[in-house]
Amino acid sequence: MSNVPRSSPYPLLQVEDAISIVLSEASSFQVIQVESKEAAGFIAAENIHARSPFPPFKASLKDGYAVKYPLTAGKKKLVGSVTTGRAGELPQVNSEQVAYITTGAPLPPGADSVIPVEWTCEADDPGYVMISKGTQVLGQEVRQIGSDIAEGELIISSGSYIGVTECALLINCGVERVKVYSRPKVAVFSTGNELVDIGSVPAFGEIYDANRPLLLAALRRLNIDVIDLGIVKDSEAHITKTFEKALEVADIVVTSGGVSMGCHDYIKIVLERLGKVHFGRVRMKPGKPLTFATTKTGSSSKRFVVGLPGNPVSCYVCFYLFVVPLIRKLSGYVNPHLPVVEAELLDSIRLDPERPEYHRSILKWNFERHIYEAKSTGDQSSSRLLSATKANALLILPSENKVLEKGSLVSAIVLEDK
Numbered sequence: 001m002s003n004v005p006r007s008s009p010y011p012l013l014q015v016e017d018a019i020s021i022v023l024s025e026a027s028s029f030q031v032i033q034v035e036s037k038e039a040a041g042f043i044a045a046e047n048i049h050a051r052s053p054f055p056p057f058k059a060s061l062k063d064g065y066a067v068k069y070p071l072t073a074g075k076k077k078l079v080g081s082v083t084t085g086r087a088g089e090l091p092q093v094n095s096e097q098v099a100y101i102t103t104g105a106p107l108p109p110g111a112d113s114v115i116p117v118e119w120t121c122e123a124d125d126p127g128y129v130m131i132s133k134g135t136q137v138l139g140q141e142v143r144q145i146g147s148d149i150a151e152g153e154l155i156i157s158s159g160s161y162i163g164v165t166e167c168a169l170l171i172n173c174g175v176e177r178v179k180v181y182s183r184p185k186v187a188v189f190s191t192g193n194e195l196v197d198i199g200s201v202p203a204f205g206e207i208y209d210a211n212r213p214l215l216l217a218a219l220r221r222l223n224i225d226v227i228d229l230g231i232v233k234d235s236e237a238h239i240t241k242t243f244e245k246a247l248e249v250a251d252i253v254v255t256s257g258g259v260s261m262g263c264h265d266y267i268k269i270v271l272e273r274l275g276k277v278h279f280g281r282v283r284m285k286p287g288k289p290l291t292f293a294t295t296k297t298g299s300s301s302k303r304f305v306v307g308l309p310g311n312p313v314s315c316y317v318c319f320y321l322f323v324v325p326l327i328r329k330l331s332g333y334v335n336p337h338l339p340v341v342e343a344e345l346l347d348s349i350r351l352d353p354e355r356p357e358y359h360r361s362i363l364k365w366n367f368e369r370h371i372y373e374a375k376s377t378g379d380q381s382s383s384r385l386l387s388a389t390k391a392n393a394l395l396i397l398p399s400e401n402k403v404l405e406k407g408s409l410v411s412a413i414v415l416e417d418k
């Protein structure tokens, strides 16, 4: 091999600049309507107002007796009962009368307050109740109409995340359907002549494809629709054909392998032909040959391609640093970045003098010291998946020719995977 390139034509970008490029390219969202009960996990694409107040009627806060304020202690006439869900005629309650009521049931006409059962006892006559403590204030133990949520109140603003409680809130307020940002579809393929799927027996020189299952599982955990395009041989023609297929069906194409300087590294070459390569190298460890491109053909919307490096840990780290924020931006997140916290190192770590390192670590909250502590996962080779197992954070370590002492404070990107 005498005709391979000896240096990369791609400038070595800083991580922050590379992430900014990805996010600035990803600005177009598609708005869809979903049923409120299916809305958890989406970002709202509209301001949502309560269709009805909650509670929709004056409701009792306690099991007890509905009364008209003021009511003194003593023997009172029982005029009926109101239980939750009850339709039809409610008993009229006047002064010196009571109606049995359960928690959440509507107050009957005339009543404005509730006396809890604990303040009452049975009377000798079944048509009466003994009230041992009278009303203290008007409206006691009553939830007024709209006291939790007023009719028309803004309950979810455009751009906010719909979690499980927001999903319940929508239904609480009678909102059946909501406009949300759709999530991108993602196609995944691995490249490499050495790769075989688990289940087949690897010949000498072959290894199992671990990256595709990693990416597919991570995407499914993010509720993303995935298209699995399998293992593709290191051939320009095969890779081109697979990209063309992927770009027809997916918004984002994520590949692994074939982005470095080897004679069979075709991803960058093919992407230069199919679209625009925004960057092909990032100053980071692991993940240096990470590649990002966009394509646009005919009337189809812009497509995004992230060429992840083949080393499994590089693939994993770059997925969380670049693909997850890209997905979040396209899905409507106002802040697409993963959370970052400050953590104290439990080990001394030798820094890399060339590249900032995204050091896999186990992050734990120390309840006595009120601080996050980070334990290294050991050998950080980009082929060693054991460095990423158990890890729930990536420590952002600066590039310097020194040892960062135990006890130093560093920024840690929190991974949602664990």
Ligand SMILES: Nc1nc2c(c(=O)[nH]1)N[C@H]1C(S)=C(S)[C@@H](COP(=O)(O)OP(=O)(O)OC[C@H]3O[C@@H](n4cnc5c(N)ncnc54)[C@H](O)[C@@H]3O)O[C@H]1N2
Pocket: 190, 191, 192, 194, 195, 207, 208, 209, 210, 211, 212, 256, 257, 258, 259, 260, 261, 262, 265, 286, 287, 288, 289, 308, 309, 310, 311, 312, 314, 382, 383
């Ligand atoms: N001359 C240079 N060589 C390399 C450089 C460089 O700057 N100059 N960068 C190195 C870095 S850093 C990385 S990272 C790798 C990434 O290279 P590729 O993306 O081209 O990856 P491959 O060569 O295809 O594979 C690398 C390694 O990972 C294994 N692999 C690949 N795919 C999978 C998979 N799906 N599942 C499991 N393991 C996989 C593959 O067998 C190789 O061992 O390049 C360096 N080289």
Ligand code: MOO
Pocket: 284, 285, 286, 287, 288, 289, 309, 311, 314, 382
């Ligand atoms: O960047 Mo590579 O990912 O160090 O092995």
